[in-house]
Amino acid sequence: MIIYPTIELMGGKCVSLTRGRLSEASIWHVDPVETARGFAQAGASWMHVTDLDRVAGADHDNGALIEEIIRAAGIPVQLGGGIRSRDHVQDWLDKGVGRVVIGTAAIQDPSLVRDMAKFHPDQIVLAIDVFQGQLMSHGWQETSAIQPADVINAFEDSPLAGVIVTDIDSDIEDNDGQLGVISGLAAQTRHPVIARGTVRSADDVSRLKFVPNISGTLIGRALFSREIDLGDALALVQSETSTTAAFI
Numbered sequence: 001m002i003i004y005p006t007i008e009l010m011g012g013k014c015v016s017l018t019r020g021r022l023s024e025a026s027i028w029h030v031d032p033v034e035t036a037r038g039f040a041q042a043g044a045s046w047m048h049v050t051d052l053d054r055v056a057g058a059d060h061d062n063g064a065l066i067e068e069i070i071r072a073a074g075i076p077v078q079l080g081g082g083i084r085s086r087d088h089v090q091d092w093l094d095k096g097v098g099r100v101v102i103g104t105a106a107i108q109d110p111s112l113v114r115d116m117a118k119f120h121p122d123q124i125v126l127a128i129d130v131f132q133g134q135l136m137s138h139g140w141q142e143t144s145a146i147q148p149a150d151v152i153n154a155f156e157d158s159p160l161a162g163v164i165v166t167d168i169d170s171d172i173e174d175n176d177g178q179l180g181v182i183s184g185l186a187a188q189t190r191h192p193v194i195a196r197g198t199v200r201s202a203d204d205v206s207r208l209k210f211v212p213n214i215s216g217t218l219i220g221r222a223l224f225s226r227e228i229d230l231g232d233a234l235a236l237v238q239s240e241t242s243t244t245a246a247f248i
Contacts, residue, residue, distance in 0.1 A: 001209055001237040002216035004048040004078060004194065005039040005223055005230055007032055007069070009062040011053065016221035020129070020136070020168040022056050028224045032065060036073040042230040046076050046098070048218050054082025070096045080127060080164075084108070089116050093123060099161050103127030104137040106151060107144055114158050121159035125194070128152060130181055131168040152189045162215060163189060166196040179207065186213040194218060202228055205236050 008015050014032050015025040039047050049069060054061045061082075070077050079092055080101030089100050089112075099122075106113045106126055117124040128148050129136040135144040135151060152163055165182045179198055186193040192215030199205055199219045205228070208214050222228040 001214065002046055002194075003044060003205070003230070003233050003237055004046050004216055004218045005042075005044050006048040006050070006196075006218045006220035007035060008050045008052055008220055009065060009081075010056075012062060012065055014224065015052065016224060017052070020131070020166075022052060025052070026221075030224070033068050033072045036069045036077075039230060040073050040075045043234050044075055044230065046078060046216075047073060048078045048080070048101075050101075051079070051081035057082070067095055078125065080125070084112075086112060086116065089120075089124070093120060099123050099125050101125045101127050101164060103129060106155070107135070107137050107146060110154055113155055113160075117155070117158040117160050122161045124158075125161050126152070126155055126163045126191070127166070128163060128185065129166045129168055130185075133181070136168060148185060149188050152185060152191070156190060160191050162192040162194050164194045164196055164218065167198060179211065182214070183211045186211065189213070192216070200227060202232060202236060205233050209237060 009032060010025055014028040014030055014035060018024040036047060049066055051062045051066060066079065076098030078099040078101060079097045083089055083100055083102055084105040092100055102113050102124060113124060113126060128151060130148050135146055135148045136142065137144050165185050167181045182195045182198060193213050194216040195208055195214055196218040199217050200222050205217065208217050219228060219233065223230055
C-alpha cells in the first residue's frame with residue numbers, strides 16, 4: 001500500500017478543509033516546497049497535490065508553485081484540482097506530473113477520461129467524492145444524481161492508474177462507516193482504489209492494509225497536525241501483515 005502525503009494549496013499556502021468546505025480552510029504555516037522535500041526525505045515514493053483555488057474556480061491558481069514543488073520533491077507528484085480539459089491534462093503531464101486526477105470532468109465529459117487514459121495509460125486517476133452516500137462534483141459543492149458505483153463502472157475498461165475515493169464525512173466519529181463507504185466501492189472495481197478522508201491515526205493506516213483492493217491512502221491534515229508521523233506510517237505499510245494471530 002502506498003502512502004501519499006498530501007498538500008492542499010490555497011493562495012499559495014498549505015491548508016486543510018473541514019468536510020470539503022472551501023470556506024473552512026485551516027492554514028498551516030509551513031513552506032509548501034520545503035514540506036514536499038520533507039516528504040521525499042522521509043521516504044515517500046509518491047505525493048499528492050490539490051490546487052484548491054482551481055477547484056473553487058478562482059481567477060488565480062497555484063500553477064507556478066506546483067511546478068516548483070514538482071522540481072523540488074524528487075518523487076512523482078499526483079495532481080488534482082479543477083482539471084477539466086484535455087489541454088489542461090496534457091499541459092501538466094508535459095510539465096512532469098506523474099499522474100493527473102480527474103473528478104468533475106469525468107461526470108460531465110466521460111470521453112475525456114477515456115481518451116486521456118488511452119493515450120496516457122496509468123497516468124490518469126479517477127476521483128470519486130462521496131457525501132452521505134451521494135456523488136459530489138464541482139469542488140464538493142454539487143450533488144449528482146449518478147451513483148458513485150456507476151461512475152466507477154463506466155471506466156472499468158480504461159487503463160486508469162487508480163480511483164481516489166473520498167469520504168467527505170471525514171470528520172465524523174463513525175470511522176467504521178467511513179471505511180465501509182470506501183471498501184464497498186473498492187469491491188466493485190478492478191482498478192486499485194486510493195482511500196482519502198479515513199486516516200487520522202496510525203491505527204487507521206493499519207486497518208486499511210486489510211481492506212481488499214485498497215492500494216494506497218492520501219494523508220494530509222493528520223501529517224500537518226502531527227497526529228501521524230510520515231516515517232512511522234511508511235514503516236507500517238511496508239511491514240508484513242498476517243491475517244491470523246500468532247500464538248506461542
